[in-house]
Amino acid sequence: MEASSQSDLSIASLATIEAIDDAIQKDKNRYVRKGYGLIVAIFIALSTYLTVPHIMLFVHSYLEGMEEIKIFLLVQLSTTNLSYVIGNIYMYIIYSLKLPFFERYKVDNNPWPWEKSQESWNQTKKKVLLNWILNSTISSLLTVGSVYGGQKFRHDSSSIPSYFELAWQIAFCMIVEDASFYWLHRTLHSPRFYHIHKKHHEFYNTISLAAEYQHPIEFVLTSTATALGPLLLGSHMHVYTLGFWYIVRVFETIDGHCGYEFSWSPYRLLPFSGSSEYHHYHHSHNIGNFSSFFYYWDTLCGTNKDYFNFRKARNNETKLNLMRKVYHLNQQKTKTS
Ligand SMILES: [Zn+2]
Numbered sequence: 001m002e003a004s005s006q007s008d009l010s011i012a013s014l015a016t017i018e019a020i021d022d023a024i025q026k027d028k029n030r031y032v033r034k035g036y037g038l039i040v041a042i043f044i045a046l047s048t049y050l051t052v053p054h055i056m057l058f059v060h061s062y063l064e065g066m067e068e069i070k071i072f073l074l075v076q077l078s079t080t081n082l083s084y085v086i087g088n089i090y091m092y093i094i095y096s097l098k099l100p101f102f103e104r105y106k107v108d109n110n111p112w113p114w115e116k117s118q119e120s121w122n123q124t125k126k127k128v129l130l131n132w133i134l135n136s137t138i139s140s141l142l143t144v145g146s147v148y149g150g151q152k153f154r155h156d157s158s159s160i161p162s163y164f165e166l167a168w169q170i171a172f173c174m175i176v177e178d179a180s181f182y183w184l185h186r187t188l189h190s191p192r193f194y195h196i197h198k199k200h201h202e203f204y205n206t207i208s209l210a211a212e213y214q215h216p217i218e219f220v221l222t223s224t225a226t227a228l229g230p231l232l233l234g235s236h237m238h239v240y241t242l243g244f245w246y247i248v249r250v251f252e253t254i255d256g257h258c259g260y261e262f263s264w265s266p267y268r269l270l271p272f273s274g275s276s277e278y279h280h281y282h283h284s285h286n287i288g289n290f291s292s293f294f295y296y297w298d299t300l301c302g303t304n305k306d307y308f309n310f311r312k313a314r315n316n317e318t319k320l321n322l323m324r325k326v327y328h329l330n331q332q333k334t335k336t337s
């Protein structure tokens with residue numbers, strides 16, 4: 001009995017090691033496939049990172065002397081809401097231009113919702129707007145509540161974060177958020193709680209507007225997952241790092257929902273990064289792929305197997321179609337010569 005449970009354990013560990021090996025190989029291939037997009041992604045990431053402390057100093061010159069709660073509210077509301085608006089305007093331009101340069105990055109061949117029915121698209125926009133206003137109000141109340149509840153962040157100019165502090169704190173927040181989001185999201189997919197999460201899944205095909213479209217209860221839970229890293233860091237974190245973290249998080253979710261797998265996305269530089277295609281599969285198939293920033297929780301728990309099998313089958317089909325095309329072209333050439 002003991003021997004059989006030991007062998008079960010070693011089979012399970014072997015499967016985990018194989019899954020990790022496979023994930024490392026996939027990640028290597030992912031970087032190679034990016035081509036020139038990888039250089040652009042590095043440029044975006046580095047220029048953002050190097051500029052942020054300067055922007056913090058610039059912002060501080062306006063906020064200096066302001067009451068703590070006002071600084072906190074202003075930073076939180078402006079970063080979350082402006083990132084969502086700017087991200088959606090950026091995507092609106094790309095959706096409207098319909099340039100082949102961008103369209104080749106589209107994650108599927110389905111038409112966009114506005115191409116299917118203008119009337120239902122107008123209703124969707126209205127629905128998303130009302131939901132965003134409601135959730136933003138909740139977010140402000142949560143922020144006020146956390147300050148009155150004793151939450152402390154640094155907000156003085158003498159301790160504007162260094163590049164090192166900025167890097168490790170953002171990385172820490174990403175890891176904490178990703179872990180808590182994975183388990184929260186997975187729980188919300190259980191039959192007991194899915195009625196809360198199904199609102200977000202009204203979008204079968206992802207678009208950037210869907211990024212923050214969720215039930216208010218889910219919004220409070222996911223906001224807590226986002227705020228968990230900063231809450232743990234407390235006064236070790238500067239309020240501007242908190243603002244930057246919110247920008248990183250909101251743009252990440254817009255990137256994940258935009259419906260394009262852009263090779264220049266700076267988020268894809270992260271090791272074991274999920275992707276727009278990855279989260280799109282979650283919406284279109286409603287199976288697995290629960291993570292946000294990374295996919296290692298999915299790999300360790302075996303919740304992205306269906307996605308990788310689906311991708312493998314699709315790639316094989318594409319290869320087969322390509323081979324068929326080449327064969328027919330060669331046949332035609334032989335006939336005409
Ligand atoms: Zn989901």
Ligand SMILES: [Zn+2]
Binds near residue numbers: 200257279283
């Ligand atoms: Zn989603």
